[in-house]
Amino acid sequence: MGIASESPAKFLKNLRAARPYYRDFFLPAGVFLLLMIVFSVISFAQFLFILFLLIFTIIYILSRLGEKRLKDTGVISDLIYNIRNNKYQSADEIKLPPELIEIEGEIKTLFLRTQNDIENLKKLEQIRTEFLGNVSHELRTPIFAIQGYLETLLSGAINDRNVNRSFLVKANIHTQNLNNLLNDLIDISMIESGQMRLSFRYFPLAEFLENLVSEYQMGAQKKNLNLVLKEIRPNLQVFGDQTRIRQAIGNLIQNAIKYTEKGEVEIYVSEENKLCRIFVKDTGIGIPEKDLTRVFERFYRVDKDRSRAVGGTGLGLAIVKHIVEAHGSKVIVESKWGGGSTFSFTLKK
Numbered sequence: 001m002g003i004a005s006e007s008p009a010k011f012l013k014n015l016r017a018a019r020p021y022y023r024d025f026f027l028p029a030g031v032f033l034l035l036m037i038v039f040s041v042i043s044f045a046q047f048l049f050i051l052f053l054l055i056f057t058i059i060y061i062l063s064r065l066g067e068k069r070l071k072d073t074g075v076i077s078d079l080i081y082n083i084r085n086n087k088y089q090s091a092d093e094i095k096l097p098p099e100l101i102e103i104e105g106e107i108k109t110l111f112l113r114t115q116n117d118i119e120n121l122k123k124l125e126q127i128r129t130e131f132l133g134n135v136s137h138e139l140r141t142p143i144f145a146i147q148g149y150l151e152t153l154l155s156g157a158i159n160d161r162n163v164n165r166s167f168l169v170k171a172n173i174h175t176q177n178l179n180n181l182l183n184d185l186i187d188i189s190m191i192e193s194g195q196m197r198l199s200f201r202y203f204p205l206a207e208f209l210e211n212l213v214s215e216y217q218m219g220a221q222k223k224n225l226n227l228v229l230k231e232i233r234p235n236l237q238v239f240g241d242q243t244r245i246r247q248a249i250g251n252l253i254q255n256a257i258k259y260t261e262k263g264e265v266e267i268y269v270s271e272e273n274k275l276c277r278i279f280v281k282d283t284g285i286g287i288p289e290k291d292l293t294r295v296f297e298r299f300y301r302v303d304k305d306r307s308r309a310v311g312g313t314g315l316g317l318a319i320v321k322h323i324v325e326a327h328g329s330k331v332i333v334e335s336k337w338g339g340g341s342t343f344s345f346t347l348k349k
């Protein structure tokens with residue numbers, strides 16, 4: 001398209017779009033003219049003619065460049081508009097003309113990234129809804145039970161010596177469960193929102209485990225289980241947040257006792273170079289293979305009814321996983337349905 005066939009407005013618009021190139025043209029042209037004046041090799045008329053020709057050519061070229069630039073930015077903005085309005089199903093539908101091929105790859109990557117982010121947001125939204133559903137369900141169970149016992153007591157059972165005390169004891173157990181659930185939920189939300197501040201220190205493992213295990217002896221005895229702590233090298237020091245490690249191993253021991261009917265629960269330690277591995281092993285019901293990876297999910301229970309009957313909400317192992325990962329380690333579980341379970345993780349020493 002020549003200058004003559006363009007409307008002056010469009011010509012000026014193109015010229016404005018070529019603004020980024022002005023310097024590249026006018027600077028060398030200025031130098032060229034300056035040289036011509038300095039050497040004065042030609043007559044004034046010739047000089048004016050060349051000057052006119054030069055300016056005309058530059059303006060013409062700039063207008064063409066501006067036109068090209070507007071076309072390219074138009075293509076790119078159409079593409080962005082289409083992406084924004086979800087016009088593309090896949091990255092392959094994104095096509096740019098050959099002169100813009102350099103940015104096609106980048107735009108495709110950006111498109112895939114955005115798609116990925118949206119997918120993740122949708123998943124998060126689903127997890128959030130599921131989480132809320134689970135929480136309300138878990139809260140409802142003890143609240144209904146407490147309500148039931150209190151209503152029965154109020155409507156006369158309070159004077160029935162055969163049941164009044166046992167109803168109160170049961171209601172009390174459910175309030176404890178409710179309290180445990182709320183504490184676990186607070187922990188989970190603190191950990192997941194990154195508010196859990198760990199304070200890492202060296203501490204003596206043998207003494208720490210002796211104290212911890214003794215807290216669970218009563219619970220084990222009630223079920224006729226042997227709770228054994230194998231000998232640990234006396235001066236073995238490990239690095240971690242004692243309070244959180246106590247909570248993690250405590251949860252593992254609680255599970256081991258809860259899901260074992262016969263036999264023993266054993267806590268032992270092995271040393272590997274700069275690490276030491278802590279094991280909690282039981283001879284209990286075990287975990288089916290298909291559930292092994294899922295038991296660390298929030299609210300996941302292999303046998304919901306059985307677990308709830310023993311006061312479980314399925315948050316224990318999710319908390320253990322978070323704590324252990326915050327220590328740069330990973331929980332490993334080995335188990336067989338009916339053949340006991342062993343949970344272990346490492347700490348730096």
Ligand SMILES: Nc1ncnc2c1ncn2[C@@H]1O[C@H](COP(=O)(O)OP(=O)(O)OP(=O)(O)O)[C@@H](O)[C@H]1O
Pocket residue numbers: 184251255256259282284285286287295296300301302303307311312313314315316317318340341
């Ligand atoms: N030692 C174990 N032996 C057999 N099954 C286990 C063992 N530890 C965990 N599980 C299974 O994994 C599930 C999840 O364990 P987790 O500790 O997260 O929840 P919970 O014990 O049911 O409840 P919570 O710990 O929140 O009170 C349990 O419901 C149980 O089915």
Ligand SMILES: [Mg+2]
Pocket residue numbers: 251254255312314315316317
């Ligand atoms: Mg548990």
